[in-house]
Amino acid sequence: MGTWRSLRVAFVLGSLFMLLLIIAYWDDIGSFNLYPFQDLKHDSLPSDCGSRRLPSDALVSTASTIGAQRNSPVTFPPTARITLSPEDTAQARAEEDARKEGNAVPAGDRNQDVRKQRVADVCSGKNNVEFPGRTRVIEQIPYRELDHLIVDDTHQIIYCYVPKVACTNWKKVLVVLSQALISPSSGKPYTDPEAVPADIVHNSSLHLTFAKFWHHYGSLSRYLMALKLQRYTKFLFVRDPFVRLISAFRNKFGRPNEDFYKQFGSVMLRRFGNTSGSLPETAAEAFAAGIKPTFQQFIAYLLDPETEKDGVFNEHWRQVYRLCHPCQIKYDFIGHLETLEEDTEHLLKLLKVDHLLRFPSGARNLTSTSWERDWFAQIPIETRKELYKLYEPDFELFGYNKPDGLLQQQLD
Structure with missing residues (x-):
């Protein structure tokens, strides 16, 4: 009987201890979120070169489980504005300020400041130029209209390609960076953009674009888009229309x-x-x-x-404003075909890939x-x-x- 009484006392004491723990940590338990991906921070984005996936394995597993438990996927309202956390916004501003620090601004940076300010002025209506979609938000743009935004998760790059503006060579660069294509001669991914066949790089299956996000991420799509647009380096090249x-x-x-x-x-x-x-x-x-x-x-x-x-x-x-949505996407770099060589050199350094490859010399468009x-x-x-x-x-x-x-x- 002594042993049985001791066990009962131990059980009662253990129960009291657990009750005290629950009371002490009730605030933490009350704030538990069943959907952890809704509080995803930029720290969960991979910085290593070995992964092409944006979310962590745990995030993907959680999202898949939740999606499987529902009869239909949960989607964001088409006109809903996605609000990022204060930490995300503050980090993006800090990075922007860091790029502008210092009194001596290189010529390439000055050109970029002028080009980006020009876009901002036109989009805000200062130039009195009206065009469809100028004032809409990114969440209102259908997926099918985001098919020119190529995403490289490994190097955190988003490139909007514009046909007839060096897009073949830039697609070659993206293929090499993402290691998306195997060379039949070496059996390994291409490392030289010059060697990538031009007719193959336009195969849409080689590139992850925003238009494919719903298929890849389901109800996470719009949120992940917003994170990547905030975090990644975004660029495009244009030319005289x-x-x-x-x-x-x-x-x-x-x-x-x-x-x-x-x-x-x-x-x-x-x-x-x-x-x-x-x-x-x-x-x-x-x-x-x-x-x-x-x-x-x-x-x-x-x-x-x-x-x-x-x-x-x-x-x-098709007009560039319809392909790349510059009023909805704040591009970090706007290149001009007329200054392709200097812009390309500047951009590869900005992307921190200039040590990995060289931009293809290729045949220049003579128009x-x-x-x-x-x-x-x-x-x-x-x-x-x-x-x-x-x-x-x-x-x-x-x-x-x-x-x-x-x-x-x-x-x-």
Whole structure:
């Protein structure tokens, strides 16, 4: 009986001790959060080069478990603004202030300050330039419109690629950094961007973009997007909007291109080519017969309301503000194709990858601003003015001069 009595006393004392512990730590228990990823801080982002995943294994496991317990995924309201923690905001501000410390500011940094301030002014309405989506927030942009934002978690980089603005070479750089492609000759990931095949880098499966986030992260998508946009280095490259149009036309319609002929070229010829009868079925046959879209037809197609209604404003001539959303995303670096060499050198140092690779020298796009006069000579002045209005936001956002010579006089 003595032993049994001792056990009962021990049990009572143990229970009292546990009760005291619960009372003492009640505040901590009361603040326990069933969904720890809602309090995710930047410290959970991997800084090592061995992982391509943003959340920790525990975070992914927790998110998967919670998602499996629900009949349907929980989504953020499309117009809801995601509020980051004060720590996140303070850290981002501190990093920005650190970059601006010191009296001596390198020329490259001064250029960046000017370019970024220009974007901020236009987006705030100071330049009196209105365009669709200027005032919306990032959470209101559908996933499908975020497909040009490539994410490299390993190096904490976000690159918005703009077709006809050195995007092939920048995609090569991202492939090397992310080790996303194996060289058939070595059996190892490519280490030299020059060696990466140009036709392969445009395969969308190679790149993680914001458009894929819902598939990868489900209800975590918008929150993780916000964290990465706050934490990662974001950049894009732009060029003179009219020169980019000329480059796109030369590349896609100046030589046989089956895909672009079938989807766009044949439409231009039917609407604006005054062709009678049926068109050749292939681009090769059309070019052999001397039937191909002209630059005038291309411009008429861009200005045709039916083009936008059809939803086929292709990425090669879609405005940069629609591809990269500069009013919603505060880019850390804005490069210009016209100053590609110095901008690239500066950016690789900013990204802290200049010791890992060199930017491909490659074939340069030869389309020049000096060509504009010849290309637009047959385009009526009123048509040029309409075209300028279509691309005015890009001219204003990225500091390109209004082409007054094209808009005010007839060209010989």
